[in-house]
Amino acid sequence: MKATIVPDATYRIQFTPQFGFRDVFEIVTYLRKLGISHIYASPVTRSRRGSTHGYDVCDHNEINPELGTIEEFEKLLNFVKKQNMGWIQDIVPNHMAYSHQNPYLVDVLEYGISSKYADFFDITWNHQYESMRNRLLAPFLGKPYGQCIADGDLKLVYEFKRLWVAYYDQRYPLSPFSYRTVLGDSPEGTDSSYPGSWNRNLINALNGLNSGVSPPAVAVHAHMRETIYDLYTKDSEIQVIIDNRIDTFQTGNAYGNNCFDKLMQQQNFRLAYWKIATEELNYRRFFTVSDLICIKPENEQTFELTHSLILDFVKKNLINGLRIDHIDGLFNPFAYLEQLRSRVPDCFIVVEKILDKHEMLPSHWPVQGTTGYDFLNHLGYLYCDTRSEKKFTNFYEKVTHTRHDVQDLLQQKKRLIIGKHMAGDIDNLANLILRISDIDLMGRDITLYALRRALVEVLVHFPVYRTYITPVTFNNHDAVYITKALSCARETMPEQESVFMFIERFLMMQGGSDLEKRFDDEWKKAVMRFQQFTGPLMAKGFEDTVFYIYNRHVALNEVGGWPLHFGITATDFHLFISKRRSLHPFAMNATATHDTKRGEDTRARLQVLSEIPAEWAKQVTLWRKYNTPHIIKHNGKPQPDSNDEYLLYQTLTGTFPVNADIDNVYKNRVKEYMLKAIREAKVHTAWIKPDEVYEKNVIGFVDAVLDNEKSPLFLDSLRIFCKKITWHGILNSLSQVILKVTLPGLPDFYQGTEFWDFSLVDPDNRRPVDYKKRMACLENGQTTGLDSLLTDYYNENNKAFLTKRCLDCRSQYRDLFRYGSYQPLTVKGVYKSKIVGFVRSFNGQTIIIVIARFTTDVSKAGQLPTGRLIWQDTRICFPNMFKESIMRNYFTSKEHVVSDSTLVGDIFETYPFAVLIVTN
Numbered sequence: 014m015k016a017t018i019v020p021d022a023t024y025r026i027q028f029t030p031q032f033g034f035r036d037v038f039e040i041v042t043y044l045r046k047l048g049i050s051h052i053y054a055s056p057v058t059r060s061r062r063g064s065t066h067g068y069d070v071c072d073h074n075e076i077n078p079e080l081g082t083i084e085e086f087e088k089l090l091n092f093v094k095k096q097n098m099g100w101i102q103d104i105v106p107n108h109m110a111y112s113h114q115n116p117y118l119v120d121v122l123e124y125g126i127s128s129k130y131a132d133f134f135d136i137t138w139n140h141q142y143e144s145m146r147n148r149l150l151a152p153f154l155g156k157p158y159g160q161c162i163a164d165g166d167l168k169l170v171y172e173f174k175r176l177w178v179a180y181y182d183q184r185y186p187l188s189p190f191s192y193r194t195v196l197g198d199s200p201e202g203t204d205s206s207y208p209g210s211w212n213r214n215l216i217n218a219l220n221g222l223n224s225g226v227s228p229p230a231v232a233v234h235a236h237m238r239e240t241i242y243d244l245y246t247k248d249s250e251i252q253v254i255i256d257n258r259i260d261t262f263q264t265g266n267a268y269g270n271n272c273f274d275k276l277m278q279q280q281n282f283r284l285a286y287w288k289i290a291t292e293e294l295n296y297r298r299f300f301t302v303s304d305l306i307c308i309k310p311e312n313e314q315t316f317e318l319t320h321s322l323i324l325d326f327v328k329k330n331l332i333n334g335l336r337i338d339h340i341d342g343l344f345n346p347f348a349y350l351e352q353l354r355s356r357v358p359d360c361f362i363v364v365e366k367i368l369d370k371h372e373m374l375p376s377h378w379p380v381q382g383t384t385g386y387d388f389l390n391h392l393g394y395l396y397c398d399t400r401s402e403k404k405f406t407n408f409y410e411k412v413t414h415t416r417h418d419v420q421d422l423l424q425q426k427k428r429l430i431i432g433k434h435m436a437g438d439i440d441n442l443a444n445l446i447l448r449i450s451d452i453d454l455m456g457r458d459i460t461l462y463a464l465r466r467a468l469v470e471v472l473v474h475f476p477v478y479r480t481y482i483t484p485v486t487f488n489n490h491d492a493v494y495i496t497k498a499l500s501c502a503r504e505t506m507p508e509q510e511s512v513f514m515f516i517e518r519f520l521m522m523q524g525g526s527d528l529e530k531r532f533d534d535e536w537k538k539a540v541m542r543f544q545q546f547t548g549p550l551m552a553k554g555f556e557d558t559v560f561y562i563y564n565r566h567v568a569l570n571e572v573g574g575w576p577l578h579f580g581i582t583a584t585d586f587h588l589f590i591s592k593r594r595s596l597h598p599f600a601m602n603a604t605a606t607h608d609t610k611r612g613e614d615t616r617a618r619l620q621v622l623s624e625i626p627a628e629w630a631k632q633v634t635l636w637r638k639y640n641t642p643h644i645i646k647h648n649g650k651p652q653p654d655s656n657d658e659y660l661l662y663q664t665l666t667g668t669f670p671v672n673a674d675i676d677n678v679y680k681n682r683v684k685e686y687m688l689k690a691i692r693e694a695k696v697h698t699a700w701i702k703p704d705e706v707y708e709k710n711v712i713g714f715v716d717a718v719l720d721n722e723k724s725p726l727f728l729d730s731l732r733i734f735c736k737k738i739t740w741h742g743i744l745n746s747l748s749q750v751i752l753k754v755t756l757p758g759l760p761d762f763y764q765g766t767e768f769w770d771f772s773l774v775d776p777d778n779r780r781p782v783d784y785k786k787r788m789a790c791l792e793n794g795q796t797t798g799l800d801s802l803l804t805d806y807y808n809e810n811n812k813a814f815l816t817k818r819c820l821d822c823r824s825q826y827r828d829l830f831r832y833g834s835y836q837p838l839t840v841k842g843v844y845k846s847k848i849v850g851f852v853r854s855f856n857g858q859t860i861i862i863v864i865a866r867f868t869t870d871v872s873k874a875g876q877l878p879t880g881r882l883i884w885q886d887t888r889i890c891f892p893n894m895f896k897e898s899i900m901r902n903y904f905t906s907k908e909h910v911v912s913d914s915t916l917v918g919d920i921f922e923t924y925p926f927a928v929l930i931v932t933n
Contacts, residue, residue, distance in 0.1 A: 109305070123187070123189060136295060145283060149282045153303065382758070397568065430558070466512075472547060474497070684715050760823070799924065891911050
């Protein structure tokens, strides 16, 4: 499908309270000059105060006041439009903040199942546990509920015209029907504790709060709360009396504890210890983040409330595209996208979706494609030398004294995530399916215990993030994934065959004719519910656990990546690009995002290690020897262990500042990263149960190895090695820019990455960007030539120049890059595996792109791999149709005549990459 407006290039902006609408105003012109056609913005609707990312939305119908006003936002959009640029907006249809700053949630907490927003959120009101039936769980206490009461941590407060339960900075509104319990219970107005002149007014207000919950009554409740607050603020005697009544419920003493607990039993929420959420839960979360509660955009009311503001900007032609966050979390992604597309038929739409190596986005989805994780990983893996896999693996196993099977490790960690983080989710799913199984003749003898165990096995072995079965769609791909998961589960639990037979019928939507229509519908809904949990489990088990344990070659451990595969061949890369172009020609070509584990240039540098496994092994062996004195033995075991130490050496190799001194900023960045990494790994420590001793020793080790006085030999060795690696890594980085811009798809640039991006995982990759420096580079003409590449190789202006030149080329040949054909080139000669080339053609125009990879054994650090002497007989075989054509090098303006086999050394006469314009 083709959108009305197809961007030429997008630039991702991360809004924060420190970087709002006015700040973007200042860089719009710069981005236009750089060659960006569309700003691609993080969420702008009101989020939790202080949010640095915007995904904890509190109100989709308000612009985030910490970024600016709605007038400023509209002014910014109009300014962007005047610059002949567009705007792609990131939206969050899956979840919102579980916070008193969320007005819809406050209403649910106040009125419970009677709230007009009761079906707005994904809550199981009819829960199997009595304590959560018709009550929303609030699992945010730092210790058990009873202990919090005994310690006086929970308080009753009167503020913002409401009575609230306060737990530090958290607030939970009391049900209006319980105000009488707090403020008095004398409907006849005879309670002598109230001043006679005001008693009747107060009692009338309390009576008003005791009315029903119809829409008119809710308005009455609001008015009565206003009345009570007005009495409270205007009459000091009433204020004292109400304060005294509230004090009766303050915890920390036996009487107050008892009164407070009784009051809590009247509420529509249940306060609980945060660990409860891992085992008992009655709402769906974003992954395992309890303070992000999921919503139900499949409901018309929810869709309208969460989309109307942004869709209004689309209607005004101020927003031209939408990026859909976490599409896999939705109940029915296809139905959601159809509804959205019907409202914005000409809008550019991409979805955040992680695909397996051989998986493609469903072709029938009405979107332009994904946000580009599939592209990012295929491109990165192109620079990983597959021939080194055995040597890399052997050395990793030797260093760590472990032999990891990634699939087994993933299954182990999925079990860990289920047991420690998602047990409540799985229990809810099992209970839902069990209720349906009782209706099915083949499911009558299935027990909850057996069903839960079998479901865990299927989930653990599920090979992809999710399937997309609906009552009206079921494709072969989904059937293959389900069959594979069931086959593996059956091998581990053969004694549960009857249960697996039922689950197979269940997931394959094979409901029997004995099912009544109502239960047939429930069956289908339960299947779709099942699909909402495979993604979070895969993400937490794989990306947020295995990726921090399996450290063989961490450049491969990227969001949407497949660390089991040590790179890909050029042939596989071309096949991927060709297939992607045929299905989604306008999908994003990303190389970095706000969620990537490492910056694009960090990965590009680390991929060089795959070319020199023996030298890498030699360096690590030497570094371990140098740093042995800094290893702490605790209970007879080294801290950090060898796996975490190996991760640190790769992290330093990928990020080390080769042309600058080590400062405290860099040290702190590495320490923060290592702390996050070892917690995510969940081997020696974890977020939910930190091991302070291990963490202290790891951070101490980082401090020691980065100390010039304590580790001079190590740092000298590291610096020398990194200079060599960086030389070749920069070649990877520059050629990566060329491929991103010229391959089929839409080039996407993450903020700041027009300069070197040696960042790590968030929050490191969300640091403020120095735009003044970047604007000065452009304004001072420092991006007008690549001459500095020959004299000042590490200069970040080189990347900025190449980015601008490539985007200029794309703008000049817009239709060719949007719609042009894609034809891989055949390369022959001694270094054929080190050259990647392809042809783009459209409507009589032709551009040929050629880049080098794996350059460590064709040139030394400090020597550009250019000329015939370097490339020898390596040559490109052009199709017959181009023979005798003239090619002009876009970067050097030199012309070449296309022959049967043009020498790479001639094309790479000045630079080890080329964009060649066929001129006749």
